[in-house]
Amino acid sequence: MGLLSLAIWLPIAFGVLLLTLGRESQARAVRWVALIGALASFLVTLPLWAGFDNGTAAMQFVEQTVWMARFNVNYQVGVDGISLWFVLLTAFMTVIVVIAGWEVITERVNQYMGAFLILSGLMIGVFSALDGLLFYVFFEATLIPMYLIIGIWGGPNKIYAAFKFFLYTLLGSLLLLVALIYLYLASGGSFDIATWHQLPLTGTAQTLIFFAFFAAFAVKVPMWPVHTWLPDVHVEAPTGGSAVLAAIMLKLGAYGFLRFSLPIAPDAAHEWAWLMITLSLIAVIYVGLVALVQQDMKKLVAYSSVAHMGFVTLGFFLFNDLGVSGGLVQMIAHGFVSGAMFLCIGVLYDRMHSREIADYGGVINTMPKFTAFALLFAMANCGLPATAGFVGEWMVILGAVKANFWVGLLAATALIFGAAYTLWMFKRVYLGPVANDHVKELTDINGREFLMLTVLALAVLWMGVDPKPFTDVMNASVAELLKHVAVSKLPVPGIGISN
Amino acid sequence: MIDAFSWIAVLPELVLLVMACAITLLDLLVKSRLRTGSFVLTLITLGAVAVLQAFYANTSATVYGLSNMVVSDPMGNWLKCFSALAVMLTLIYGRAYAGDRDMLRGGELFSLSLFALLGMFIMIGGNNFLMIYLGLELLTLASYALVALRRDHAQSTEAAMKYFVLGSLASGLLLYGLSMMYGATGTLNINEVFRVTNSDLVNPQVLTFGIVFVVAGLAFKLGVAPFHMWIPDVYQGAPTAITLMIGGAPKLAAFAIVIRLLVEGMLPLWFDWQQMLMILAVASLLVGNFAAIAQTNLKRMLAFSTIAQMGFVLLGLMSGVVNGHAGFAANAYSSAMFYILSYVLTTLATFGIILLLAREGFESEEISDLTGLNQRSPLYAAVMAICLFSLAGIPPMVGFYAKLSVLQALIASGSVLNLGIAIFAVIMSLVGAFYYLRVVKVMYFDAPAAQGPASEGVRAPLGTRAVLTVNGLLVLVLGILPGGLMILCARAIVQMLSA
Numbered sequence: 001m002g003l004l005s006l007a008i009w010l011p012i013a014f015g016v017l018l019l020t021l022g023r024e025s026q027a028r029a030v031r032w033v034a035l036i037g038a039l040a041s042f043l044v045t046l047p048l049w050a051g052f053d054n055g056t057a058a059m060q061f062v063e064q065t066v067w068m069a070r071f072n073v074n075y076q077v078g079v080d081g082i083s084l085w086f087v088l089l090t091a092f093m094t095v096i097v098v099i100a101g102w103e104v105i106t107e108r109v110n111q112y113m114g115a116f117l118i119l120s121g122l123m124i125g126v127f128s129a130l131d132g133l134l135f136y137v138f139f140e141a142t143l144i145p146m147y148l149i150i151g152i153w154g155g156p157n158k159i160y161a162a163f164k165f166f167l168y169t170l171l172g173s174l175l176l177l178v179a180l181i182y183l184y185l186a187s188g189g190s191f192d193i194a195t196w197h198q199l200p201l202t203g204t205a206q207t208l209i210f211f212a213f214f215a216a217f218a219v220k221v222p223m224w225p226v227h228t229w230l231p232d233v234h235v236e237a238p239t240g241g242s243a244v245l246a247a248i249m250l251k252l253g254a255y256g257f258l259r260f261s262l263p264i265a266p267d268a269a270h271e272w273a274w275l276m277i278t279l280s281l282i283a284v285i286y287v288g289l290v291a292l293v294q295q296d297m298k299k300l301v302a303y304s305s306v307a308h309m310g311f312v313t314l315g316f317f318l319f320n321d322l323g324v325s326g327g328l329v330q331m332i333a334h335g336f337v338s339g340a341m342f343l344c345i346g347v348l349y350d351r352m353h354s355r356e357i358a359d360y361g362g363v364i365n366t367m368p369k370f371t372a373f374a375l376l377f378a379m380a381n382c383g384l385p386a387t388a389g390f391v392g393e394w395m396v397i398l399g400a401v402k403a404n405f406w407v408g409l410l411a412a413t414a415l416i417f418g419a420a421y422t423l424w425m426f427k428r429v430y431l432g433p434v435a436n437d438h439v440k441e442l443t444d445i446n447g448r449e450f451l452m453l454t455v456l457a458l459a460v461l462w463m464g465v466d467p468k469p470f471t472d473v474m475n476a477s478v479a480e481l482l483k484h485v486a487v488s489k490l491p492v493p494g495i496g497i498s499n
Numbered sequence: 500m501i502d503a504f505s506w507i508a509v510l511p512e513l514v515l516l517v518m519a520c521a522i523t524l525l526d527l528l529v530k531s532r533l534r535t536g537s538f539v540l541t542l543i544t545l546g547a548v549a550v551l552q553a554f555y556a557n558t559s560a561t562v563y564g565l566s567n568m569v570v571s572d573p574m575g576n577w578l579k580c581f582s583a584l585a586v587m588l589t590l591i592y593g594r595a596y597a598g599d600r601d602m603l604r605g606g607e608l609f610s611l612s613l614f615a616l617l618g619m620f621i622m623i624g625g626n627n628f629l630m631i632y633l634g635l636e637l638l639t640l641a642s643y644a645l646v647a648l649r650r651d652h653a654q655s656t657e658a659a660m661k662y663f664v665l666g667s668l669a670s671g672l673l674l675y676g677l678s679m680m681y682g683a684t685g686t687l688n689i690n691e692v693f694r695v696t697n698s699d700l701v702n703p704q705v706l707t708f709g710i711v712f713v714v715a716g717l718a719f720k721l722g723v724a725p726f727h728m729w730i731p732d733v734y735q736g737a738p739t740a741i742t743l744m745i746g747g748a749p750k751l752a753a754f755a756i757v758i759r760l761l762v763e764g765m766l767p768l769w770f771d772w773q774q775m776l777m778i779l780a781v782a783s784l785l786v787g788n789f790a791a792i793a794q795t796n797l798k799r800m801l802a803f804s805t806i807a808q809m810g811f812v813l814l815g816l817m818s819g820v821v822n823g824h825a826g827f828a829a830n831a832y833s834s835a836m837f838y839i840l841s842y843v844l845t846t847l848a849t850f851g852i853i854l855l856l857a858r859e860g861f862e863s864e865e866i867s868d869l870t871g872l873n874q875r876s877p878l879y880a881a882v883m884a885i886c887l888f889s890l891a892g893i894p895p896m897v898g899f900y901a902k903l904s905v906l907q908a909l910i911a912s913g914s915v916l917n918l919g920i921a922i923f924a925v926i927m928s929l930v931g932a933f934y935y936l937r938v939v940k941v942m943y944f945d946a947p948a949a950q951g952p953a954s955e956g957v958r959a960p961l962g963t964r965a966v967l968t969v970n971g972l973l974v975l976v977l978g979i980l981p982g983g984l985m986i987l988c989a990r991a992i993v994q995m996l997s998a
Contacts, residue, residue, distance in 0.1 A: 019881070068900075068982040070989055071907070111877070133903075137894040144888060147936070151944040152873075159944055163936060170893075170932055174925040177903070181910050181921075 011041040015117035034113035042091040057480030081477030094120035097240040115145040153238040161236035176216035210268035220253025224283040234302035239346025247339035283310030288417030315396040326395025333388035361435025382419040388463035508564025518544040519613035526606030545587040552580035570626040574991035585748035593740025615641035619752035658736025665729040673716025679709030724786035734802035743850040769820040776817040783810030833992040834904035871947025882971030891935040897977040
């Protein structure tokens with residue numbers, strides 16, 4: 001078994017093991033097993049990074065075995081510069097989530113931890129699948145643990161949220177499935193994604209495929225106007241669920257655009273880029289404004305996620321180097337920052353059992369250590385230079401200005417809105433005099449929370465100060481992708497390639 | 500044309516017949532409440548027959564016997580093998596249930612089950628209109644008696660009455676259609692019918708007229724809309740063990756006669772029956788899925804979901820011949836066979852759970868009876884969840900690959916109409932996901948009742964629990980490694996078509 005397979009299956013194996021440890025009295029052991037499993041899975045991904053060759057756009061750590069001979073489906077995995085960081089990010093966030101849920105989750109601990117570990121393996125599978133059907137299986141399978149996480153450990157309105165999450169994303173995925181089957185048939189019976197990249201397709205076919213992909217990926221990202229499930233789900237999901245959802249699951253959609261939509265239907269992507277850019281700008285500006293008026297902290301961060309992911313899709317459809325790598329960097333940064341924001345809200349929620357901004361005020365007086373972390377993450381969310389949030393946004397805006405000045409200008413306004421809603425929330429929650437007795441009784445973070453937030457803070461600062469390791473990894477793959485997308489796939493008249 | 504008496508074609512049927520008679524006699528002597536003696540003997544018979552059939556299926560030979568009245572080919576042998584196993588599982592799951600409800604007093608359960616299975620075998624192996632009809636009648640007569648096994652139970656007797664009246668009507672329709680076909684072709688032998696209909700020697704009006712009745716009769720037996728009315732009532736009214744008996748194995752036999760009559764016998768008339776199957780499939784998907792949403796009774800919901808699932812099977816069957824071109828036939832029919840096998844496997848586990856949860860005086864057939872099952876017995880909740888996700892077609896459960904292969908066959912047929920139907924089917928399975936998820940919700944998200952039968956864990960013999968667990972896990976394992984079963988179906992169908 002290769003390294004990459006190990007990265008996929010080790011957390012799943014640990015997750016299944018956890019499910020078999022049933023009793024409530026074993027909760028302590030369950031937590032340790034979960035932590036060991038998450039750490040081991042994270043350690044397995046490190047050699048992937050260490051051994052990664054930045055110089056090539058080719059897939060690395062490739063493994064291939066026949067899976068379903070009858071449909072010519074292979075178990076085929078590998079990573080390139082586009083996916084490597086997401087594999088690492090997923091394994092990393094799983095460790096954080098296990099720590100975050102350590103003493104907070106007291107009911108059915110084994111199922112909670114098991115679900116997250118299985119989810120982690122499945123998501124790594126999505127990022128490393130090189131076979132269309134394998135991708136789909138992982139992509140869909142992630143719905144099951146997430147559905148259970150929201151539904152079992154969620155808030156008062158959890159059932160509505162769980163159904164909305166499942167059915168919304170399932171509808172998108174099912175259209176993706178139809179497109180995959182079409183591509184399978186059009187390519188003469190192959191589910192290999194690389195083969196699909198080379199497949200000549202007519203304009204109509206490309207448009208249909210592009211929109212089938214759009215249905216799946218835009219819902220997952222989520223892009224405006226199909227983003228409405230996200231705030232509902234975030235509000236109801238448990239802290240760990242929100243963190244994983246924002247940090248990684250949203251990335252599955254954006255990743256899909258890069259792996260499927262752009263290279264398989266490049267002409268349609270170019271043709272419909274105006275639509276994608278418009279939707280992205282609406283997400284950035286309008287949803288940013290919506291975030292401004294939220295009363296619920298989680299909702300605010302959820303809307304801020306939609307706005308930040310708008311940057312990502314905007315970057316992708318600019319078709320230049322800065323835009324695409326900027327989008328990728330933004331995805332990783334958003335993974336750290338939004339994950340951290342949700343965990344901070346979780347820290348407050350565990351103590352006060354409220355997410356209403358109005359219930360807080362002056363938290364800095366009772367929780368100074370915690371407020372320091374919260375401030376750092378808030379700054380990163382605004383895109384302050386030297387934090388992770390800055391690099392990606394800056395690259396995307398630069399890429400946008402390069403493509404079209406006005407698009408760049410509009411995108412840049414997001415920085416203002418982002419700063420506005422984040423800082424205003426920060427002011428209302430943390431600053432000022434102690435607002436009420438509940439806040440007065442707050443205790444500062446304990447060692448476990450300190451550890452968890454420190455690790456994230458280091459990641460946020462590292463990425464902000466020294467983004468080169470992140471961009472170096474992607475350069476070759478992004479260049480290759482752009483080169484590929486620039487070439488039209490439309491059959492040249494007279495040569496007679498057609499479907 | 501009289502050939503030598505070939506044992507291979509009739510030996511398992513003879514074993515079944517002898518053993519069914521022997522067990523009937525034996526039952527007169529056995530007095531124990533649970534009738535362990537006849538139970539074990541029945542299981543041994545079923546196991547032996549299943550092994551025998553699997554052994555035959557592996558020889559890959561097509562053998563005709565009894566003057567061409569019966570045929571033994573890999574498709575038939577595999578279907579017989581799986582029917583025997585399905586009946587075996589049904590009896591294992593249902594024995595305690597039947598014992599609690601005094602259904603074992605007369606001991607007819609085991610011998611009637613064996614006679615029903617014999618009927619299925621004759622249907623599956625029939626190569627002659629009369630044989631198929633005889634098998635069908637043997638199966639249905641045994642089933643009528645089984646449904647009425649709780650003589651003192653008004654609901655069961657009512658269900659039996661409905662089943663009997665509508666079943667007789669269906670048989671009448673089928674017989675009428677078959678006699679019409681006989682009138683037009685002058686033969687009852689399926690190979691001869693194929694030969695004659697393939698020539699221009701027959702009166703097309705009579706053929707078309709006949710085929711309408713044949714398809715209507717088959718639709719009744721498969722339970723597809725608009726001939727589905729008996730399904731919900733009989734499923735709900737019959738004792739659960741018997742629901743499983745008529746909802747499991749007989750589906751395989753019904754599939755076999757559809758293949759034998761329509762494909763083997765009347766393929767040249769594809770244009771007529773394909774149109775009809777298409778309408779039946781679309782109607783079933785609509786009626787089954789939407790009616791299932793409204794149900795609160797689990798058995799009734801599963802009954803409607805069966806109608807929808809059979810719609811999917813028909814989609815596979817109807818995409819075999821395109822524009823008179825049978826190039827896709829093997830692909831399409833094997834997808835339908837894969838679908839029905841995985842459906843029966845899943846159904847067995849689903850009803851197995853219901854049977855396990857039921858106890859004396861408590862039927863456990865309302866959806867709400869599963870409330871909080873995860874807290875009561877996590878293993879069974881997991882098995883049930885796996886089955887429901889499989890029925891909904893979520894990977895990595897086997898049901899996903901069933902839907903995938905059917906959709907693949909549908910899209911591969913290349914017609915725009917079929918592509919539209921594929922998208923329709925996809926949207927219908929989204930509707931399906933909703934009501935399957937609702938059961939998962941009840942099991943996982945709701946707290947168990949404070950008292951009453953629905954608050955207790957599951958008590959069942961260790962053997963039964965083990966078998967059920969394996970059954971449920973098989974749904975998952977075949978989902979992760981579906982290749983073998985797919986190839987099995989493909990080979991069987993190719994062999995059948997080439998014969």
